[in-house]
Amino acid sequence: MLSEFDLIKQYFVRRPPNLPPNSPPGRAVLGIGDDCALLAPAPGRQLAVSSDMLVEGRHFFAGADPFTLGHKCLAVNLSDLAAMGAAPLGFTLALALPAADPDWLAGFSRGLFALADAHGCELVGGDTTKGPLNVCITIFGDVAPGRALRRDAARAGDDVWISGTLGDARLALAHYLDEVRLDAPALALAAPRMHAPTPRVALGRLLADGGLAHAALDISDGLAGDIGHILAASRVGAVLDVDALPAGPVLARQPQALRRRFAAAGGDDYELCFTAPAARRAAIVAAGAQCGVPVTRVGAITAEPGLRWVDADGAPLDLALQGWDHFTNG
């Protein structure tokens, strides 16, 4: 039977770590296997830290493919670094497992490390225990002082931008919940948006390092709810054009009402929503092109508080939309 230490050694310890040659400074001085990992952040830099906990039956279906799950658990954390404009350094992994299943562990660790290696992000420590399946990752990134894309930095007059496309993750979920029916090719296109989101790390770093954006966050609970955090922290409002939202390719073929609802308040998008002065428009489009991520201008920050929606003609819309809340929705 696989012991706790065999499990860690077999699936999660890798010496030397497989890092790309252009990895940022500040790697772990001491990794897995001691009471703590030791990190030496680069002098004069700040460390960005975020935790996300994913629970079976809530953030992923029971029986979810372990490779994809390994990817997703790290992706949602990398997405938080992206939303600060930080460069990934390392992460800890705490894992509660009902049993030490070698097939599951092999798939999970391969999915996890495939994404970690792509971002030069090192597993430095963690914990394993028996319990209902729960994955908690805490991630560390590196950012220059004053450059982080904070939620409290939006200014009246800023453009509001969205990376990539919205709503296809929610559309795939709707299919699984029998709310809509997608044909097989449509599901094949939408499902990876739900199961294996792509964190916009390169774009976030370009926006931060270049001083291109003011505020940013990653959209996990739906744009309509999430942008409220920027508006509250920055004490501003926004006008957003619901028809300008970049619907995913599968969602774009759905009826208008569904398209608007899932683009504006779908959830699980893991795209960046950021605000930036109008003078940066060309540079932002160039940054998007540089990392292969389309960027779309969807509205503006206003001095007047509150979120207002308009349609393609600029007419006000009364959208009853809200983000996902784990306790009131749950």
Place this chain on the structure above:
Amino acid sequence: MLSEFDLIKQYFVRRPPNLPPNSPPGRAVLGIGDDCALLAPAPGRQLAVSSDMLVEGRHFFAGADPFTLGHKCLAVNLSDLAAMGAAPLGFTLALALPAADPDWLAGFSRGLFALADAHGCELVGGDTTKGPLNVCITIFGDVAPGRALRRDAARAGDDVWISGTLGDARLALAHYLDEVRLDAPALALAAPRMHAPTPRVALGRLLADGGLAHAALDISDGLAGDIGHILAASRVGAVLDVDALPAGPVLARQPQALRRRFAAAGGDDYELCFTAPAARRAAIVAAGAQCGVPVTRVGAITAEPGLRWVDADGAPLDLALQGWDHFTNG
């Protein structure tokens, strides 16, 4: 009904944080409420990082007192910092809860912050979600380069030391499991060792800052198993005197066989086991006295690999002892 954001705001956000005046440098530049926290470690220092995940029914009983649980979840993480000799800076908290119960949250957060404040350790971020009760804390500490008490630093000839006392936590558990019967005064003395361990942070810092110890770890799964990590990482062995182990005051009144077993392989002790050259004996006793924690010499590191037990007369003992393993024991 309490929403996720109300829950965080009401129980976990505290501005300004309640920190003691002599807090170490490297506080959070940005705390709870953004995609990431931003930490600025002190220049030329290393960051020590550790995660522990506690699961209901496994690390604590269902229905455990929330104040005590808040204490314990942070205590086991502080204990990892202590075992590196690092000074606490901050932590993230990821919490899966079956429901947002205000009484539970009030108790848990009070227990958590009482201990956090005592150590100047700031809650900088985290995650809350619905799910089977699971508490995952990732903690950050500060240590001078080259001073951390690593598991691979024990040397042949070192003394082996134990802080505080061993076995009373396991004895309390034995009472709850009906393995032994303690009277009420004995249980009142032993139970806090199980429910509310005291992390040996001050002692760990003195050992590291003063260059007094070589290797260290905190004893969570029982000395017999845990010291094996030092022996393996340092490629050394040890001879330990089972009768020199500092049994807790309740365990000390139990029969010899039980006393030896629970002191050597009890678990949940959260005492430090450390190795140090004989030349440091007086300084180590003084360090213990300075922070009010007794320290006891229990054996020696040997060049020959393996762990050997002897009794008070130096006669070899064949103790069939092993640490706790979450998967093979579970």
